Amino acid sequence: MKVQPALPVIYDSTRRGSAVFEELREALNYHHLIWQLVRRDILARYKRSFLGVAWTMLNPLGMMLVWTIAFSQFFKSASLPSYPAYVLSGLLAWTFFSQTTTASMVNLIWGGGLLNRIYIPRVSFALAAQGTGMVNLSLSLVPLIVVMLLTGLPIHLSFIFIPVSVLVLCAFALGVGLLISTWAVYFPDISEMYQIILVAWMFLTPIMYPETVLPADYRVYITMLNPMYHMVKLFRIPTYYGRFPTWVEFLVPFMIALVTLVLGWVVFARKSDEFAYRI
C-alpha cells in the first residue's frame, strides 16, 4: 500500500540551486495541486449559481451586448464587418488577462495562511489562475463562434492557431500576475490600485474601438507601446480576421510575453522566501 506522496524526501536548506529553477522544479512536482486548484476555482465559482458553467459563456456575451449597443453607432463607419464579433474577440483576450492577473494576486493573499503552515510552491496560485483562465476562455469560444456565424463571418482554418495565441497571452499574464502578486504581498493597496489601472488600460487598448479611430499622432503610442495591444491582436487575427499572423505579428507579442514572464518569475521566486512572514 502506497501511503506516502511521491515527492523528494530529503530536504537540505543549504543544498539548493537558484530560487528561480527551484520554484520551477517544485511547480512540476506539485502539478496535482495546481490541477486541484483549477478544479476548485471552477467548481466554487459555479456551485451556487443556477446557470452554472453557462455563465462563462453568458458573461462575455452580455458584456459584448452592452458595448455593441453603446458604441456600434460610433464605429459603424469604420471598416468593421461585424462589430459584435470584433468586440467579443477583443473582450475574450482582455478578460482572460484581467481575470488571471487579479486571481494570481488574490489567491496568493488568500492562500497566505496555507503558505505559513505547509510547504507548497508559491507559484501554484498564479499557475492555477492561468489554468482557470484557459478553461474559461475555451468555454467562451463557443459564444464567439456563434456570434461570428450569426453576423456572417466565416470560421477559417486559422482557428487552429488559437492555442498559440492563448499560450503567448498566458505567458504574458503569468509574468504580470507574478510581478503584481509580489508587490501586493508588501503593499496591500496594490490590489485596489490594480483594479483602477485595469480599467484605464482597457480603454487604452483597442477592444471596443478599432485602432484606426485613434488620431494618427497618438496611435503609435497606444498601439506600439501597449503590450496588450499586441496580445489582443494576436488573438483577433486567427479568430476575427480569419488568417494566420505574419512573423512580425507573432514575434513581437511572443518576445514581450517571454521577457515579462522571465522577469516576473525571477522577481517572484527571489522574493518568495520572504512571503511566509509577510502575508
Add this chain to the structure above:
Amino acid sequence: MQDSSSSSFQGQTIIQLENVSVEYRVPQEQIGTFKEYIIRLLEGKVKHRTFKALNDVSFNVNQGEVFGLIGQNGAGKSTLLKLVARVLRPTRGRVRVMGHVAPLLEVGAGFHPELTGRENVYLNGAMLGFSRDEMEEKIPRIIEFSELADFIDAPIRTYSSGMSARLGFALATDSQPDILIVDEILSVGDEAFQHKSYERIQSIKAQGASILLVSHSMSVIETNCQRAAWIHHGQLIALGDAKAVVAQYSGSVLENESERLSIQMNTVEGKLALTNNKSPYRWGNRKIEITHVHITDLAGKDQTIFNTGQSLRLHIDYEAHECISAPVFGVAIHRQDGIHITGPNTAQAGLTLPMIDGAGRIYYEIASLPLLEGLYSFSIAVVNKNENEIFDYHDRLYSFRIVNQENHTKERYGILTLNGRWELEVPQIIELK
C-alpha cells in the same frame, strides 16, 4: 524492507539543525500603504531593523523520538516549526529534514467553504503531495475515521468547526508521515474523538515516526516527550531530557513571576497615591489609613511565593489621622478566579484593639498555609468597632502564589488541604484455602 517499523530512516537523525539563525528585516515604523512607502522612500526614511527570530540554534531529533519544544509566546517555537516544515528558510545555518513532514497545526485551514467535504479532501491531499488517484484510495479511510459519511458531499460551509477539524485531522494523519508536527495538543471534537486522535498519534509513533510537539502544558511535554528544547527570545536555553528541561523552565517562570509580584507590591503605594479617591480597588473615609502592606516569611524576609505548609506573615502599617477607639482590622484571601477563601478579622479573633492615634503596625500570621497551588491575593481592611464604617479598604491588591515543590502534601485537587487523615478499618482476614 521488512522491518517492524515502517520508517525508511531507522535509527537516523531525522531533523538536524546546525547553527540556525532566522532574521527578519522589519521596517522600523509600520508602513501600511504603497503611497506612504513611496513618500518615505523619496525622503530616504525607510529604515529597517533586523529582528532575530532564532539565534544560532542547533539540535537534532532522532527517528522515532517525541521531541518537545517549550518557551513563552513569541520565543521562536513557531519559527522553528516553519523551518522544519520548509515554509521558511534559515538566514544562516543549515536545516536538514529527512522524510515527509505532516503539519497538524490548525488543520483545515485550507478548506474552501463552497466545496464539499470530499472535494476539499482532494484539494488538501494535493497540498500534501497526493494525486487524485492516490486520494481515491485514501478517501474511504478518511471518511470513516472522521465519522462524516453522511456529510461528506455537503459543502464545508455547512459543517460545524468540530466537523471540519475532524476531517482535517483524519486527512493529515492518514498518510504515515515520517515527521508529525503537533502545535498545541489536539482539542478536536468531542471526548471520544479526542481519544481516537490520541490513539492515531500513538500508532503513527509506534510505526517509527518522529513527533515534534509544541505545548504550553508542561505535563503534556513531560508525559509525552523523551527530550525537549527550551527556547527563549530565539535562543536555545536548555536541551536534553524532557523532565530536566521542564523543571528548569518552570523554575525560571516562577522566578520571573516572583519578580513581577514584588514589583507589583512596590508600586502599589504609588498606584494608590495616584488614584487616591477614585481607585476601584480602594475605598473608605481614611480616618485610619493603611499605608503599607508587605508579605514575608516568619523571619521577616519579603516573599511572594510560598509552598503549601509554609508560614506567612502579613505586615500592615497604618496611620490613624484622628483618635479612634477599638477599630477592627481584617484581611480576606481570594483565589485568582474570585473564590473567597477566608476573611478573618481582629474582632473575630477576640482581640479588642485599644484607642489608636498616629502610626502603627499590625501583623497577621499563618503558621502553616493550607492552600494548594494557585495565585491568591490579600485584601486588607480597617473598619470601626461596629463594622459599619469603613476607614480604608484595599481590595485584592496584594498577590502571592502557592506552589507545591517541597511535597508538604501530595494533594492537588481543589483549593486547600485540610490535613485530614485516612484510616482503614481492617476487615476480617479471609484465609484462602
